Amino acid sequence: MVTRMQSYRMDDMTKRALEGPYMEEADFDLKLIKRTKEIVKEHGIRFDPQVIIPTDDTMVDEVFNAGRQLLLELGFYCQTTKRIIKLEEWEINQVIRSLPTAWTLGEGKDSVVMHMRRVEDPTPPVIHAGPTGTLTTEGDVYVKTLRSYAQEPSIDSVGAGTLATIDGFRIRKGTPQEYRAAKTLAGWARDAITQAGRPGMHINDVAVVSPEAKICALSPEHGLRPTDGMLVAQMIELKTSLAHLSLIEHMLSYGCFVGNLMTPILGGYSGGPEGTAICTVAEHLAGAVCYNASYHYLSLTNVRNLNGTDRLGLWTISIVGQSLARNSNLMSIYDCYCAAGPGEEMLLREAAAGGVTASVSGMNLMGCGSCGGKLQDHLTGVEARMLKEAGVAAAGMNREEANGFLRQWLPLYEGMVDISKSPKGKTFQELYSLSAAKPNKEWEDKYRKVIGEMAALGIEI
Amino acid sequence: MLDDLANSVISGDANRAAEAAKNALTGGVDPLNAITNGLNRGMKQVGEDFSKLKVYLPEVMMAAEAMKAALAILEPAALKKDSTSIKKSKVVIATIAGDIHDIGKNIVSLLMRANGFEIYDLGRDVPIDAMISKAMDVNAEIIAASTLLSTSMPYMEDMIALLKERGLRGKFIIMVGGGPVTKEWATSIGADGYGDDGDEAVKVAYELLQRVKPN
Numbered sequence: 001m002v003t004r005m006q007s008y009r010m011d012d013m014t015k016r017a018l019e020g021p022y023m024e025e026a027d028f029d030l031k032l033i034k035r036t037k038e039i040v041k042e043h044g045i046r047f048d049p050q051v052i053i054p055t056d057d058t059m060v061d062e063v064f065n066a067g068r069q070l071l072l073e074l075g076f077y078c079q080t081t082k083r084i085i086k087l088e089e090w091e092i093n094q095v096i097r098s099l100p101t102a103w104t105l106g107e108g109k110d111s112v113v114m115h116m117r118r119v120e121d122p123t124p125p126v127i128h129a130g131p132t133g134t135l136t137t138e139g140d141v142y143v144k145t146l147r148s149y150a151q152e153p154s155i156d157s158v159g160a161g162t163l164a165t166i167d168g169f170r171i172r173k174g175t176p177q178e179y180r181a182a183k184t185l186a187g188w189a190r191d192a193i194t195q196a197g198r199p200g201m202h203i204n205d206v207a208v209v210s211p212e213a214k215i216c217a218l219s220p221e222h223g224l225r226p227t228d229g230m231l232v233a234q235m236i237e238l239k240t241s242l243a244h245l246s247l248i249e250h251m252l253s254y255g256c257f258v259g260n261l262m263t264p265i266l267g268g269y270s271g272g273p274e275g276t277a278i279c280t281v282a283e284h285l286a287g288a289v290c291y292n293a294s295y296h297y298l299s300l301t302n303v304r305n306l307n308g309t310d311r312l313g314l315w316t317i318s319i320v321g322q323s324l325a326r327n328s329n330l331m332s333i334y335d336c337y338c339a340a341g342p343g344e345e346m347l348l349r350e351a352a353a354g355g356v357t358a359s360v361s362g363m364n365l366m367g368c369g370s371c372g373g374k375l376q377d378h379l380t381g382v383e384a385r386m387l388k389e390a391g392v393a394a395a396g397m398n399r400e401e402a403n404g405f406l407r408q409w410l411p412l413y414e415g416m417v418d419i420s421k422s423p424k425g426k427t428f429q430e431l432y433s434l435s436a437a438k439p440n441k442e443w444e445d446k447y448r449k450v451i452g453e454m455a456a457l458g459i460e461i
Numbered sequence: 462m463l464d465d466l467a468n469s470v471i472s473g474d475a476n477r478a479a480e481a482a483k484n485a486l487t488g489g490v491d492p493l494n495a496i497t498n499g500l501n502r503g504m505k506q507v508g509e510d511f512s513k514l515k516v517y518l519p520e521v522m523m524a525a526e527a528m529k530a531a532l533a534i535l536e537p538a539a540l541k542k543d544s545t546s547i548k549k550s551k552v553v554i555a556t557i558a559g560d561i562h563d564i565g566k567n568i569v570s571l572l573m574r575a576n577g578f579e580i581y582d583l584g585r586d587v588p589i590d591a592m593i594s595k596a597m598d599v600n601a602e603i604i605a606a607s608t609l610l611s612t613s614m615p616y617m618e619d620m621i622a623l624l625k626e627r628g629l630r631g632k633f634i635i636m637v638g639g640g641p642v643t644k645e646w647a648t649s650i651g652a653d654g655y656g657d658d659g660d661e662a663v664k665v666a667y668e669l670l671q672r673v674k675p676n
Contacts, residue, residue, distance in 0.1 A: 033519045079561065135611050135641065162611055173559030173612040209559070209612050236564050267517045268564050275519075303568075304514055304658055306640060312514070374643050420657055 010249050013290050016085040017078040017242060025239075028077045028084070029269055032237060035073055036275040039066045047273040049311050052406045053318045053360055053399045057326070060119075064323035067281025068092060071238070076286045079235060080242040087289055095289045099329035103257065103294055105157055107227040110193075110200030112156040114295065117362045118325045122396030125358070127154070127365040128204040129384035131161035132299075132335060134369055135376040137429075138163050142185075145428050146192035147437040148381035150201060154388045155381065157202035159189055160231070164376055173209045182208045182216040186223035195437075203228040204259065204366075211247035218254050229257030232291055237269050237279050240290065248291055259333075260287025260296040266312055267303030273316045276300070280320045284330050297366055299335035305419040306372030307339040309350040311410060317354075318361040325362025334358035336367030336387050339417045341378045341425025343443055346413045348386045348450040353409055355390030356459065360402040365391050372419050377427040382439050382447055389461045390454070397459075405457050412453075462490050466499025466531060471506055473523025475530040482534035492539035496577075500531050504575045508660040511572075518568060525575040549579040550670055551601040555592050556585035556639075558616040562609035565639050565659075569607065572659040573666065578603075589620040596633055603666060604633045609640040617642075618650040634669045638662060 023031075043062040054060055071092070075084035101116040105126070114126040129149040136142050142161060149158045163171055166181045185206040193201040203224055206217040211232070217224050224230065230251060232244055251258050262283040264270065270279035280298060287293040300308035300317055308317060317334055324330045336354040340346035351368050358365055368383040394402060416422050431443045439447075451461045462485045469478035478500075485495040507524040510516045552573055556566045563585040574580045581599055583592060596604050606617050617637050624630040636654040637647050647655035654669045656662030 033522065037519060164611065170615045171612050172615045173610060178612060209610055235561060241561070265518075265564055267511075267514055268568075269518060271517045271519045275517075302514075303518065304512065372640070374641055 020083040064327040066278040071282035106202035108200035125391040127388040136161040150196035159204040162207040186217035226255035231261035260293035295331040321361035321363040337369035339422035343425035351386040352390040356394040359391035359394040463499040467503035470503030478527035478531040482531040512660040554605040555583035555587035559613040566607035
């Protein structure tokens, strides 16, 4: 019954994508730029660099209202047909009201329940860990990399590395090798969780680009199961395509989770943190209504530095998370993208800041990305452990306390978030024993040092 | 008057920029000097501010509109005085095959156009032979390719290989950029230049035009 209702909605969305108002994409972008700026002013939304986790509930709620207004005015743009999927307020409200407050991810003893979290919620956040789109070496290194996450007791879900090559063949989008990569990635993810002794663990994605190729990853035997999920991307900003809607159609009938992936650009079309925040709320709502998404990955991208752990980014993430947590059951997952690389204390400090901010703001977690995703094999399970543990430690903390911590914590790294200056660290192979996928002493010592610094500021891991 | 031109661009006020351009001409300012030391100086400041995130893309777009409004008045005057005074370098730019992300490419395109380049923006997911054909058609000096996807980076390598195969490599300056692209990778595939962001892309393009002379 649920699937049929979703199919009706997909038919409706497809019809709108085919018959909605026609508009050139550049004109849609210009309208978004203009109206975002105006709506920010109309709703009195203002960024305050000294209050990283906003405490003004009226402004938090206005961000939600402004985001809904932006979506209602602009609609969701279909790049394939150059038509706008127009939405109405009643249907947005209906979807918001109908969303569940918890999902069971994975299967059996390895499954985890991800809850809709609220502001200052004591419920620990769930983490979807993995290389989050960063290039990874194929074969055993890939399996061991994913295993490095899966064998961390605090990690709840893995997935989402991008392969550089498959069978030595450099992967190009839209080629047979991309389709093979999708199947292979899913199989390797299953191998990794099995080796870690958690065969029912949720797999959150396979990171190939073509929506058509992603379908190849779905297989109950040696691929992604209905208890797993995949990301379906939105294009920047507030855009989709028929190929993405088609992927969703197949995923819904297969029964797996649809994760709405948003990569809003802070400093891009929607402007600064205020505009980016309302545009991001609009993208969450579009994902819920048009994608039938179960949860929403917020991968905020700084236009210059590609990360989301500076003051601008954390404020934006927090106010988006809070506005959704206070006004809906949309589960937002903060995709923590950092400037520094593995083996660097700075990466752990960025992950800690992200974990605290997102947790207090009512979000769940994903990560970590490092070095803006530019460097192959620059990712390990240790930084994901930090993100999760910081989130757990901050669960139930009030916003004032968390801001007190962040005010002392951010100056430890924010002077280095410029992607051209941030320390790049080392590769997974340099920081781990490959045979057991265990971190070396150097990396573990740095982790212990950073959690000691956090404890001194009142956050005990 | 030059300051007024620069400030009109920085503030993104197209009406003020057009007014400042008219005032410059009636005040006897050499139009080429007005463009170079007025408008271009303002746009350079905007590019640097964007690079430091003191301003955001909407402000850059407004600055570019102001620049356009003033150039519509100053360029004809400069050409009238000396028809060879304004020679724009031609750039064919696109998000390369397999990738439909175009905001990065749009930013570079916008900043290069505002800094005096003649831009042929082919859009996104553009096959490499279409980029080369367009560059041949318009006799471009630069081909600039962008991508956000690691799975489209090989097409940049393919483009350079195809240019070599067709004996055209020396004819164009090749610039690459985008999320996963690094300077080291650009060098490894034989590209001439790479920019971390739009502002750097403009600087690199100027520098390459001086250093690498396309045949």
